[in-house]
Amino acid sequence: MKDPYESIEVGDEINGSEMKIDQEKIAEFAEVTLDYNPLHLDDKFMQNTSFGKTKYGGIIGHGLLNYGVIVRMMTDWLWPRGGIHRRLQTKHVKPVYPGDTILPVATVVEKKSTKSKRWVNFKIELKKQNGELVVVGESLAEFP
Amino acid sequence: MSEPNEDLQMKSQQKDFWELWGKRKTWDEIQPGELRPTVPVTLSKEMIQRYARAIGDLNPLYFDEEYAKSSPYKGLISPPTIHSYLMFACTPIEDWMREPGTINAGQSWYYNIPARPGDTIRLVCRALDKYIKKDRLFIIHDNVFYNQNNEVVCSGRGWTIRPR
Numbered sequence: 001m002k003d004p005y006e007s008i009e010v011g012d013e014i015n016g017s018e019m020k021i022d023q024e025k026i027a028e029f030a031e032v033t034l035d036y037n038p039l040h041l042d043d044k045f046m047q048n049t050s051f052g053k054t055k056y057g058g059i060i061g062h063g064l065l066n067y068g069v070i071v072r073m074m075t076d077w078l079w080p081r082g083g084i085h086r087r088l089q090t091k092h093v094k095p096v097y098p099g100d101t102i103l104p105v106a107t108v109v110e111k112k113s114t115k116s117k118r119w120v121n122f123k124i125e126l127k128k129q130n131g132e133l134v135v136v137g138e139s140l141a142e143f144p
Numbered sequence: 145m146s147e148p149n150e151d152l153q154m155k156s157q158q159k160d161f162w163e164l165w166g167k168r169k170t171w172d173e174i175q176p177g178e179l180r181p182t183v184p185v186t187l188s189k190e191m192i193q194r195y196a197r198a199i200g201d202l203n204p205l206y207f208d209e210e211y212a213k214s215s216p217y218k219g220l221i222s223p224p225t226i227h228s229y230l231m232f233a234c235t236p237i238e239d240w241m242r243e244p245g246t247i248n249a250g251q252s253w254y255y256n257i258p259a260r261p262g263d264t265i266r267l268v269c270r271a272l273d274k275y276i277k278k279d280r281l282f283i284i285h286d287n288v289f290y291n292q293n294n295e296v297v298c299s300g301r302g303w304t305i306r307p308r
Contacts, residue, residue, distance in 0.1 A: 017200060019200055025198075028198045029198050029199075031194075031198075032191075032195045032197075032198040033195070033228045033232055034157060034229065034232035034233055035228070035232050036160070036161055037161055037242070037246060038162070038244045039247070045244070049245065051247065051305070051307070052278075052279050052280050052305075053279070062228075062248070063248035063251070064225065064228040064251070065198075065199065067228070068198075068201070069199060069200065071223070072200065072201040072203075072223065075201075075203065075223075075224065079205075084255075085224065085255065086254060086255055087253065087254045088251075088252070088253060089250070089251070089252035090250055090251050090252070092249055092250055
Protein backbone atom coordinates (compact mmCIF):
# COMPACT_ATOMS: atom_id res chain seq x y z
CA MET A 1 0.00 0.00 0.00
CA LYS A 2 1.23 3.48 -0.85
CA ASP A 3 2.37 5.60 2.09
CA PRO A 4 -0.62 7.94 2.74
CA TYR A 5 1.68 10.77 3.80
CA GLU A 6 3.37 10.72 0.39
CA SER A 7 -0.03 11.12 -1.31
CA ILE A 8 -0.77 14.37 0.53
CA GLU A 9 -0.03 17.43 -1.60
CA VAL A 10 0.14 21.14 -0.88
CA GLY A 11 -3.19 22.61 -1.96
CA ASP A 12 -5.22 19.49 -1.11
CA GLU A 13 -8.56 20.47 0.40
CA ILE A 14 -10.59 18.70 3.08
CA ASN A 15 -14.27 19.44 3.47
CA GLY A 16 -15.83 18.59 6.83
CA SER A 17 -19.44 17.84 7.70
CA GLU A 18 -21.71 20.85 7.84
CA MET A 19 -23.72 21.55 10.98
CA LYS A 20 -26.99 23.42 11.33
CA ILE A 21 -26.87 25.66 14.40
CA ASP A 22 -30.16 26.37 16.14
CA GLN A 23 -31.21 27.26 19.68
CA GLU A 24 -31.53 23.58 20.61
CA LYS A 25 -28.00 22.79 19.38
CA ILE A 26 -26.57 25.75 21.32
CA ALA A 27 -28.49 24.73 24.47
CA GLU A 28 -27.24 21.14 24.06
CA PHE A 29 -23.65 22.36 23.79
CA ALA A 30 -24.15 24.46 26.94
CA GLU A 31 -25.39 21.35 28.78
CA VAL A 32 -22.49 19.12 27.76
CA THR A 33 -19.79 21.73 28.46
CA LEU A 34 -21.40 23.47 31.48
CA ASP A 35 -20.85 26.75 29.61
CA TYR A 36 -24.14 28.49 30.45
CA ASN A 37 -22.90 31.98 29.63
CA PRO A 38 -25.95 34.16 28.86
CA LEU A 39 -24.25 35.00 25.53
CA HIS A 40 -25.55 31.64 24.37
CA LEU A 41 -28.87 31.34 26.18
CA ASP A 42 -30.40 34.69 27.10
CA ASP A 43 -31.81 36.40 24.02
CA LYS A 44 -33.14 39.40 25.96
CA PHE A 45 -29.72 40.05 27.53
CA MET A 46 -28.10 39.89 24.10
CA GLN A 47 -30.66 42.22 22.52
CA ASN A 48 -30.02 44.84 25.18
CA THR A 49 -26.26 44.58 25.67
CA SER A 50 -23.42 46.22 23.77
CA PHE A 51 -19.91 44.77 23.81
CA GLY A 52 -17.78 47.81 23.15
CA LYS A 53 -18.88 48.89 19.69
CA THR A 54 -20.37 45.46 18.94
CA LYS A 55 -24.02 44.62 19.46
CA TYR A 56 -24.95 41.06 18.59
CA GLY A 57 -28.70 41.60 18.88
CA GLY A 58 -29.41 38.02 19.96
CA ILE A 59 -27.79 34.86 21.28
CA ILE A 60 -24.66 33.53 19.59
CA GLY A 61 -23.19 30.04 19.34
CA HIS A 62 -20.22 28.83 21.39
CA GLY A 63 -16.82 29.43 19.81
CA LEU A 64 -15.80 26.03 21.10
CA LEU A 65 -18.60 24.31 19.18
CA ASN A 66 -17.02 25.68 16.00
CA TYR A 67 -13.68 24.48 17.33
CA GLY A 68 -15.03 20.98 18.05
CA VAL A 69 -16.50 20.70 14.55
CA ILE A 70 -13.11 21.60 13.01
CA VAL A 71 -11.18 19.09 15.15
CA ARG A 72 -13.71 16.42 14.24
CA MET A 73 -13.08 17.09 10.52
CA MET A 74 -9.34 16.74 11.03
CA THR A 75 -9.62 13.50 13.04
CA ASP A 76 -12.04 11.97 10.51
CA TRP A 77 -9.65 12.69 7.65
CA LEU A 78 -6.38 11.80 9.40
CA TRP A 79 -7.39 8.62 11.24
CA PRO A 80 -7.79 6.37 8.15
CA ARG A 81 -4.49 7.78 6.80
CA GLY A 82 -2.54 6.92 9.96
CA GLY A 83 -2.18 10.56 11.02
CA ILE A 84 -2.88 12.18 14.38
CA HIS A 85 -4.34 15.63 14.81
CA ARG A 86 -1.96 17.49 17.12
CA ARG A 87 -2.86 21.14 17.14
CA LEU A 88 -5.49 23.70 16.23
CA GLN A 89 -5.23 27.45 16.63
CA THR A 90 -8.28 29.55 15.86
CA LYS A 91 -9.34 33.15 15.72
CA HIS A 92 -13.07 33.74 15.97
CA VAL A 93 -13.83 36.57 13.57
CA LYS A 94 -17.66 36.49 13.33
CA PRO A 95 -20.39 35.11 15.58
CA VAL A 96 -22.67 32.23 14.61
CA TYR A 97 -26.40 32.84 15.06
CA PRO A 98 -29.27 30.34 15.36
CA GLY A 99 -30.32 29.47 11.81
CA ASP A 100 -26.76 29.50 10.45
CA THR A 101 -25.12 26.44 8.95
CA ILE A 102 -21.38 26.08 9.50
CA LEU A 103 -18.95 24.28 7.22
CA PRO A 104 -15.26 23.63 8.02
CA VAL A 105 -12.55 23.45 5.35
CA ALA A 106 -8.86 22.62 5.69
CA THR A 107 -6.17 23.22 3.05
CA VAL A 108 -2.70 21.67 3.08
CA VAL A 109 -0.11 24.47 3.13
CA GLU A 110 3.14 22.77 4.09
CA LYS A 111 4.80 19.41 4.80
CA LYS A 112 7.86 18.96 6.95
CA SER A 113 9.90 16.08 8.36
CA THR A 114 11.66 16.30 11.71
CA LYS A 115 14.06 13.80 13.27
CA SER A 116 11.44 11.19 14.17
CA LYS A 117 8.11 12.39 12.69
CA ARG A 118 6.49 13.84 9.61
CA TRP A 119 4.11 16.78 9.78
CA VAL A 120 1.43 18.52 7.75
CA ASN A 121 0.36 22.13 8.26
CA PHE A 122 -3.18 23.13 7.28
CA LYS A 123 -4.93 26.42 6.80
CA ILE A 124 -8.34 26.27 8.50
CA GLU A 125 -11.51 28.12 7.62
CA LEU A 126 -15.01 27.77 8.99
CA LYS A 127 -17.64 29.44 6.82
CA LYS A 128 -21.37 30.06 6.96
CA GLN A 129 -23.84 28.99 4.29
CA ASN A 130 -23.46 32.45 2.67
CA GLY A 131 -19.67 32.14 2.51
CA GLU A 132 -19.07 34.48 5.44
CA LEU A 133 -15.90 33.58 7.33
CA VAL A 134 -16.51 32.69 10.99
CA VAL A 135 -13.20 31.16 12.07
CA VAL A 136 -9.69 31.32 10.61
CA GLY A 137 -6.89 29.21 11.91
CA GLU A 138 -4.15 26.70 11.43
CA SER A 139 -3.77 23.06 12.24
CA LEU A 140 -0.88 20.61 12.58
CA ALA A 141 -1.00 16.84 12.00
CA GLU A 142 1.61 14.21 12.82
CA PHE A 143 2.50 11.11 10.81
CA PRO A 144 4.94 8.36 11.78
CA MET B 145 -2.77 14.75 44.26
CA SER B 146 -5.56 16.07 46.50
CA GLU B 147 -8.94 14.38 46.61
CA PRO B 148 -11.60 15.94 44.41
CA ASN B 149 -13.51 18.55 46.38
CA GLU B 150 -17.13 17.44 46.05
CA ASP B 151 -18.56 20.76 47.10
CA LEU B 152 -16.56 22.57 44.43
CA GLN B 153 -17.46 19.94 41.87
CA MET B 154 -21.17 20.36 42.63
CA LYS B 155 -20.80 24.10 42.21
CA SER B 156 -19.19 23.73 38.79
CA GLN B 157 -22.55 22.38 37.56
CA GLN B 158 -24.28 25.69 38.43
CA LYS B 159 -26.30 27.03 35.52
CA ASP B 160 -26.92 30.59 36.66
CA PHE B 161 -23.80 32.56 35.81
CA TRP B 162 -25.47 35.76 37.08
CA GLU B 163 -25.48 34.54 40.68
CA LEU B 164 -21.98 35.84 41.38
CA TRP B 165 -22.13 38.84 39.02
CA GLY B 166 -19.93 41.57 40.42
CA LYS B 167 -18.11 39.19 42.79
CA ARG B 168 -15.73 37.66 40.27
CA LYS B 169 -12.37 39.19 39.45
CA THR B 170 -12.41 41.98 36.90
CA TRP B 171 -9.77 42.65 34.24
CA ASP B 172 -8.15 45.12 36.67
CA GLU B 173 -7.98 42.49 39.40
CA ILE B 174 -6.85 39.51 37.32
CA GLN B 175 -3.18 38.89 38.05
CA PRO B 176 -1.21 37.30 35.20
CA GLY B 177 0.82 34.37 36.48
CA GLU B 178 -1.45 33.64 39.46
CA LEU B 179 -2.94 30.12 39.42
CA ARG B 180 -6.73 29.80 39.37
CA PRO B 181 -8.37 27.39 41.87
CA THR B 182 -9.42 24.14 40.17
CA VAL B 183 -10.80 20.74 41.11
CA PRO B 184 -9.99 17.34 39.52
CA VAL B 185 -12.84 15.68 37.65
CA THR B 186 -13.34 12.01 36.83
CA LEU B 187 -14.59 11.52 33.27
CA SER B 188 -17.48 9.14 32.73
CA LYS B 189 -18.22 7.32 29.49
CA GLU B 190 -21.68 8.91 29.50
CA MET B 191 -20.26 12.44 29.75
CA ILE B 192 -17.79 11.79 26.93
CA GLN B 193 -20.48 10.34 24.67
CA ARG B 194 -22.94 13.17 25.39
CA TYR B 195 -20.23 15.64 24.42
CA ALA B 196 -19.33 13.70 21.25
CA ARG B 197 -23.00 13.59 20.15
CA ALA B 198 -23.35 17.35 20.71
CA ILE B 199 -20.53 18.06 18.23
CA GLY B 200 -22.00 15.53 15.81
CA ASP B 201 -19.05 13.15 16.20
CA LEU B 202 -20.00 9.46 16.29
CA ASN B 203 -16.47 8.09 15.80
CA PRO B 204 -16.44 4.45 17.03
CA LEU B 205 -13.31 5.25 19.08
CA TYR B 206 -15.68 7.06 21.47
CA PHE B 207 -18.67 4.66 21.29
CA ASP B 208 -17.73 1.13 20.20
CA GLU B 209 -15.85 -0.72 22.93
CA GLU B 210 -14.81 -3.64 20.69
CA TYR B 211 -13.59 -1.38 17.88
CA ALA B 212 -11.70 0.84 20.32
CA LYS B 213 -10.06 -2.21 21.96
CA SER B 214 -8.71 -3.35 18.59
CA SER B 215 -7.34 0.16 17.85
CA PRO B 216 -3.87 1.42 18.87
CA TYR B 217 -5.59 3.13 21.84
CA LYS B 218 -6.67 -0.29 23.21
CA GLY B 219 -9.93 1.08 24.59
CA LEU B 220 -12.49 3.87 24.43
CA ILE B 221 -11.16 7.42 24.35
CA SER B 222 -12.78 10.86 24.33
CA PRO B 223 -12.81 13.38 21.49
CA PRO B 224 -9.77 15.68 21.75
CA THR B 225 -11.99 18.71 22.42
CA ILE B 226 -13.41 17.26 25.65
CA HIS B 227 -11.37 20.11 27.19
CA SER B 228 -14.37 22.34 26.38
CA TYR B 229 -16.30 20.46 29.10
CA LEU B 230 -13.34 19.98 31.43
CA MET B 231 -12.56 23.71 31.44
CA PHE B 232 -15.87 24.39 33.19
CA ALA B 233 -16.11 21.10 35.09
CA CYS B 234 -12.71 21.69 36.73
CA THR B 235 -13.34 25.33 37.73
CA PRO B 236 -15.66 26.74 40.44
CA ILE B 237 -18.54 29.12 39.70
CA GLU B 238 -16.64 32.07 41.15
CA ASP B 239 -13.99 31.65 38.47
CA TRP B 240 -13.83 34.73 36.22
CA MET B 241 -14.21 32.72 33.04
CA ARG B 242 -17.91 32.37 33.94
CA GLU B 243 -18.51 36.12 34.07
CA PRO B 244 -21.54 36.80 31.85
CA GLY B 245 -20.44 38.41 28.60
CA THR B 246 -16.98 36.80 28.45
CA ILE B 247 -16.20 36.47 24.72
CA ASN B 248 -14.03 33.70 23.30
CA ALA B 249 -11.76 35.47 20.79
CA GLY B 250 -9.52 32.53 19.95
CA GLN B 251 -7.97 29.29 21.15
CA SER B 252 -4.95 27.13 20.56
CA TRP B 253 -4.59 23.58 21.83
CA TYR B 254 -1.83 21.03 21.48
CA TYR B 255 -3.08 17.46 21.95
CA ASN B 256 -0.72 14.95 23.56
CA ILE B 257 -2.68 11.85 24.61
CA PRO B 258 -6.43 11.27 24.68
CA ALA B 259 -8.48 11.45 27.87
CA ARG B 260 -10.33 8.21 28.58
CA PRO B 261 -13.42 7.16 30.53
CA GLY B 262 -12.42 6.74 34.18
CA ASP B 263 -9.52 9.19 33.94
CA THR B 264 -9.29 11.77 36.69
CA ILE B 265 -8.32 14.99 34.97
CA ARG B 266 -6.61 17.89 36.69
CA LEU B 267 -6.38 21.41 35.32
CA VAL B 268 -3.59 23.87 35.96
CA CYS B 269 -4.56 27.28 34.61
CA ARG B 270 -3.90 30.96 34.97
CA ALA B 271 -4.00 34.24 33.16
CA LEU B 272 -0.68 34.54 31.40
CA ASP B 273 -0.98 38.06 30.07
CA LYS B 274 -3.46 40.91 29.66
CA TYR B 275 -3.72 43.81 27.24
CA ILE B 276 -6.02 46.43 25.72
CA LYS B 277 -6.73 46.52 22.00
CA LYS B 278 -9.28 48.60 20.11
CA ASP B 279 -10.97 49.61 23.37
CA ARG B 280 -11.31 45.96 24.46
CA LEU B 281 -9.93 44.23 27.55
CA PHE B 282 -8.13 41.00 26.65
CA ILE B 283 -6.77 38.16 28.78
CA ILE B 284 -4.48 35.40 27.49
CA HIS B 285 -5.23 32.12 29.27
CA ASP B 286 -2.65 29.40 29.87
CA ASN B 287 -4.19 25.94 30.43
CA VAL B 288 -2.76 22.44 30.91
CA PHE B 289 -4.80 19.29 31.58
CA TYR B 290 -3.13 16.28 33.23
CA ASN B 291 -4.46 12.76 33.86
CA GLN B 292 -4.13 10.76 37.08
CA ASN B 293 -0.64 9.62 36.01
CA ASN B 294 0.47 13.23 35.62
CA GLU B 295 0.72 12.80 31.86
CA VAL B 296 -0.20 15.88 29.84
CA VAL B 297 -3.49 15.34 28.01
CA CYS B 298 -3.52 18.68 26.22
CA SER B 299 -2.19 22.17 26.68
CA GLY B 300 -3.25 25.44 25.22
CA ARG B 301 -3.95 29.11 25.24
CA GLY B 302 -7.18 31.05 25.06
CA TRP B 303 -7.88 34.67 24.28
CA THR B 304 -10.95 36.15 25.97
CA ILE B 305 -12.46 39.63 25.89
CA ARG B 306 -13.58 40.62 29.38
CA PRO B 307 -17.00 42.16 30.00
CA ARG B 308 -15.60 44.40 32.80
